Amino acid sequence: MTALIDSLRETGRPILIPYVTGGVTENWMDHVHAAVHAGADAVEIGIPFSDPVIDGPVIQAASVQALERGTTPDTVLRDLASYRGAVPLVVMTYYNLVHRYGHDAFARRLADVGVTGAVLADLPIEESAEWTETADASGVATVQIAAPSTPDGRLAEVCERSRGFVYAMGVMGVTGERAVLADSACAIARRAKAVTDKPVLVGVGVSTPENAATVAEHADGVIIGAPVMRRIAEGGSVRELVGRFRVALGG
Amino acid sequence: MSNLTMGPPTTRGYFGRFGGRFVPEPVVPACRELETAFTEAWADPAFRAELDHHLRHYAGRPSPVTDCRGLGAALGVRVLVKREDLNHTGSHKINNVLGQALLARRMGKRRVVAETGAGQHGVATATACALFGLECVVYMGEVDVARQRLNVERMELLGATVVPVTSGSRTLKDAVNEALRHWVAAVDDTHYCIGSVMGPHPYPWLVREFQRVIGEEARAQCADLLDGGTPTHVIACVGGGSNAAGTFAGFADTDAELIGVEAAGGAAIGSDLVGVVHGSKSMLLQDDAGQVLEAYSVSAGLDYPGIGPEHAHLSDIGRARYPSVTDGEVIEAVRVVSRTEGLIPALESAHAFAYLLREAGRAIPRGSTVLVTLSGRGDKDMEQISDLLAQRKESQ
Ligand SMILES: Cc1ncc(COP(=O)(O)O)c(C=O)c1O
Numbered sequence: 001m002t003a004l005i006d007s008l009r010e011t012g013r014p015i016l017i018p019y020v021t022g023g024v025t026e027n028w029m030d031h032v033h034a035a036v037h038a039g040a041d042a043v044e045i046g047i048p049f050s051d052p053v054i055d056g057p058v059i060q061a062a063s064v065q066a067l068e069r070g071t072t073p074d075t076v077l078r079d080l081a082s083y084r085g086a087v088p089l090v091v092m093t094y095y096n097l098v099h100r101y102g103h104d105a106f107a108r109r110l111a112d113v114g115v116t117g118a119v120l121a122d123l124p125i126e127e128s129a130e131w132t133e134t135a136d137a138s139g140v141a142t143v144q145i146a147a148p149s150t151p152d153g154r155l156a157e158v159c160e161r162s163r164g165f166v167y168a169m170g171v172m173g174v175t176g177e178r179a180v181l182a183d184s185a186c187a188i189a190r191r192a193k194a195v196t197d198k199p200v201l202v203g204v205g206v207s208t209p210e211n212a213a214t215v216a217e218h219a220d221g222v223i224i225g226a227p228v229m230r231r232i233a234e235g236g237s238v239r240e241l242v243g244r245f246r247v248a249l250g251g
Numbered sequence: 252m253s254n255l256t257m258g259p260p261t262t263r264g265y266f267g268r269f270g271g272r273f274v275p276e277p278v279v280p281a282c283r284e285l286e287t288a289f290t291e292a293w294a295d296p297a298f299r300a301e302l303d304h305h306l307r308h309y310a311g312r313p314s315p316v317t318d319c320r321g322l323g324a325a326l327g328v329r330v331l332v333k334r335e336d337l338n339h340t341g342s343h344k345i346n347n348v349l350g351q352a353l354l355a356r357r358m359g360k361r362r363v364v365a366e367t368g369a370g371q372h373g374v375a376t377a378t379a380c381a382l383f384g385l386e387c388v389v390y391m392g393e394v395d396v397a398r399q400r401l402n403v404e405r406m407e408l409l410g411a412t413v414v415p416v417t418s419g420s421r422t423l424k425d426a427v428n429e430a431l432r433h434w435v436a437a438v439d440d441t442h443y444c445i446g447s448v449m450g451p452h453p454y455p456w457l458v459r460e461f462q463r464v465i466g467e468e469a470r471a472q473c474a475d476l477l478d479g480g481t482p483t484h485v486i487a488c489v490g491g492g493s494n495a496a497g498t499f500a501g502f503a504d505t506d507a508e509l510i511g512v513e514a515a516g517g518a519a520i521g522s523d524l525v526g527v528v529h530g531s532k533s534m535l536l537q538d539d540a541g542q543v544l545e546a547y548s549v550s551a552g553l554d555y556p557g558i559g560p561e562h563a564h565l566s567d568i569g570r571a572r573y574p575s576v577t578d579g580e581v582i583e584a585v586r587v588v589s590r591t592e593g594l595i596p597a598l599e600s601a602h603a604f605a606y607l608l609r610e611a612g613r614a615i616p617r618g619s620t621v622l623v624t625l626s627g628r629g630d631k632d633m634e635q636i637s638d639l640l641a642q643r644k645e646s647q
Contacts, residue, residue, distance in 0.1 A: 050542040051424065051528055053431045054275040060418060072540040095273055096527045100541030122273045122527070126263060147277035149438060158276070172277050173436035 004042070004088050004116045004141045004164035008199050008220075011041050014249040015165075015201060015221025016212070018228045018242050019092065021046040021062035022079065023071025029079055031232055034239040036085035039246035043085070044119070044223060047076050047093035054121045056176030058226040061233065073097050073106070080113045090117035090143065090164070095127075103131050107138035117141040117164045125161050132163070143167050146192050146200075148184040159196035168192050168219065170205040176226045177207035181214055189219035209248030216249055256570055257459070257496075257503040257561070264452020264531075267567055269560035272451040274530045278431075281438045286453040288358050293460060298353065305349045306464065309382065310339045312346075314465075316472040316622070321591040326611035329620040331476060332594070333469045335494060335627060342597065342627030343465060343494045344375035348444060350461035352379035355442035362386040362441040366430040368395055368423035368490065369552035369599060370402025371627055372446030377411035387411040390429040392422040395551045402631055420545035422554045423490075427529050447491025448559030451530030455559050459496040466501020469622060477620065481505040484615055487624040488512050488602035489573065490552045492559035494626040499571060507622075509571035511562055512606040514581075517546030519558035520566050520573035526557070533560040549578040549639065550598035550632075574614075576605040582639045584608050585629065597627035598635065 008015050018035040020028060022045045032043050048063035048071055055063065073093070083089060091110065098106050098120060110118060118140055123131060125144060132142040141164030146155055149172060159166050170185030171178060185202050192200040202215045203223030212222045224245060231241045264270045272282055292298040306312040314337050319330040335343040355363055363385050367373030373389040380387035389406055393415045396403055406413050419425035427450075434443040448455045448462075473482055485502045487495035489511040499509045513521060519534040526535030528543050536544040536556035548554045558573075565571035576584075581598060584605035589595045596604060603623050607615065615621060629636060 050419070051428050053428050053529075054277075054435065056432070064418075067542065072542075074540070096535070096537070096543070097541040099525070099527055099532075100537065100539075121275050122530075124272065124274065124276050124279050126279075127271055127273055145276040147275075147279075149277050149280045151280060154280070169277060171436075172438065174432045 003139065004090070005198065007088050008041060008165060013251070014216035015041045015199060016245055016249050017042045017044050017201060017221065017223045019044040019046060019223060019225035021048055021059060021066055021229060022076030023048060023066035023069055024062045024232060029082060031238045032083065033085060035242045036087055038239045038242035040087055040242055041221065042088040042090055044090045044092050045076065045080065047073050047091055047097060049094040049097055052094065054174055056174035056226065058229050058233065059175050062229045073101055077109055077113050080115065083114060088116045089114060090119060091115050092119040092121065095120050095123045098131065103134040107135045107140050110140045111138040115140065117143050119143045119145065119167055121145070125158055145169060146188060148172050148188050155191060156195040159192055159198060162198060165199040165201050166192050166196060167223065168200050168202045170202045170215070173204070175204050177230070178205045181205065181211040185215050186218040189215060193218065209244045212245050213248045221249070257500045260452065260456050264456070266561040266564035269531065269533050269563040270452060270455060271532050272530060273527045273532065274451045275435065277435050278438055282451050282453065284358065288354055289453055289457045292354055292357055302350055302353055306346065310345045310349060311337060312464065313468045314338055316469055316476065318476060319592050322588065325591060326607065327617040328611050328615060330607070331473060331482060331620065331622045333465060333498065333622060333624045335465060336594070336596070336625050340371070340375045340378050341630060342371040342375070343462060343497065344372045344446060345378065346464055346497070347446070347458050347461040347493060348372070348375040348379045351442065351444045352383050352385060355385060355444070356383055358442065360440055360442040362388070362437065363444045364388045364430050364433050364437070364441055365444040365446060366390050366423065366426035367446060368426065368554055369550065369597070370395065370399040370406070370631065371552060373411070373413070374402050374405045376444050377406040377409035380411065381409045388433065389413050390416050390426040390433065392416045392420070392426050394421045395423070398635055399551055399631060422545070422551065424543065424545070424556055431529070447493040448496045448561060449491040449529055449531060449557060455531060455561055458493050459500060459561060462493050462497025463500040465494065465497035465624060466499060469498065470501040473622060482507050482622040483619045484508045484510060484621045486510045486512060486603045486607060486621060488553065488599050488626060489558060489562065490555050490599060492562045494624050496559060496561060498624045499565070503570065509565065510606065511571055511573045512602045513573055513575040514546070514548035514550060514553040514602060515575040515577045516548045517553050517555055518575040519556060520563065521575050528557055531560045533563040534558055549581060550602070552599040553602065574606060576602050576609065580605040580609060582636070582643065585636055586640065594625060595629035596625055597629050598632045600626040
């Protein structure tokens, strides 16, 4: 469980985690490898769910596209077994898929294919104890989400319960790009940093390399989802996009 | 307390194995705020008095119980009908919405967001928002916008913004997704007015408490009609399950058999699969991987793959059961109830009657006394009902 945290700490520069929806295209693993080559410190893999309530239009569309291709948790994890990168993999999904798979089976399957972390978007700390314990036993870190609306006392508890790193939501809202960086992105990073030693990564609303650089003054790094998925939808180069974020975050 | 049938849930919002609060972190604080506000309001006599005032003088409560002798004679059972169709806006949805609008005001929210299937909850929400001067946004699946056109026009006339939802199955499930997404971004000044006994804690509990008035009134009205007795069977239709929960709450401590009727194409309990969507753990139509399946029903209000968690619990402990009826049985029930009693039921409510028509003399023995909740009137469905009856004639 410390594996994820250690490898993120070792980088010595702001952490960059791009997100790719598993199964979005036939060659989706190429995008994962492209992100790694461009300097990602880890890659977050979305396992598509039918009702992604925290996702905006870009990632919703990617999820629909993946599901229409017949993507399931098993096909995503099977494809991940061919992963050749050196940096850690984290999955992001919704709890019903894990519940249906079975906690134990899912945690072991993640570990089998080399996944070291999991973000479950609709499993807040009140509901996550059982899953977290099972995941711990398989060496999979359950990453908790902190939001701008999370009050101080609760924020400390979220950070305390989080494994691997803390996922700090940059804005109140669904995943997706924003025209300007919200003040809440740096604010939540500062608040979380004040109560934890774990790496604090800001995701949601970090739309440009400039945004990333600004956020990295307060956080340990960023997660970029919608910009990557829009790039994939437009048929552009993930390597080029992630490379620009990498440069903005000090190479 | 939580062992009391249809009492409060546990502190974490569970009814037995079901319920909880499975929502993204950004809305957890709002759920907690709502839980506190509701707990305080519900214990506050002034709040109760104000709600009661609006229920009486605005919504028209109490709604009567009608002794339907024609239908009863034809079926060989006594049929008592709780008339939620007579409420202002035409269904039971107003009971919940008046309560939530008062809560929204008490919490200092100035905007309300809601989802709607048949449009009845949307119309009720738009109505309460007009009354209390709140801004109102209603998400409605594109399929439902088409089949419930009249209700869209009513909402717009009442000043609400209706947003058609084009994602997924374009019905109630996707309208809930969109309403939740809206809420995440606007939670500071916006109350999410959920339309049934579903969603994260405290919604399933809070909505049931606001609908409890159906069952409490009916209990007393039945006692009057039955010389202090209670019905042997209590039947209500189930989409998310709010009219059923409100009705059952009045009879949970009696010997009455409680029956919630699902649409055959949206029978969550019938699926026998536990799942988590829209904030709670309950029974859920889903595929082998856990993707939520689309429901198919002639009735927009029952076109939902889940069911409120308390119903899953009542089924679990054997206190209630949840059979389903087909679209064909439903349209026949609309015809029969209209002709014999002069009551045109909403397609949703007709599910409860369809079960009674099918099972009188079978699962419901001759001589039984049955309370049926008529959750809403069929005016909104007239176009669809005419089409369905015409189709049926052609195929005969
Ligand atoms: C008249 C009527 N009855 C029943 C329902 C189903 O909701 P619930 O199961 O919450 O009572 C609806 C929902 O739209 C409705 O309009």
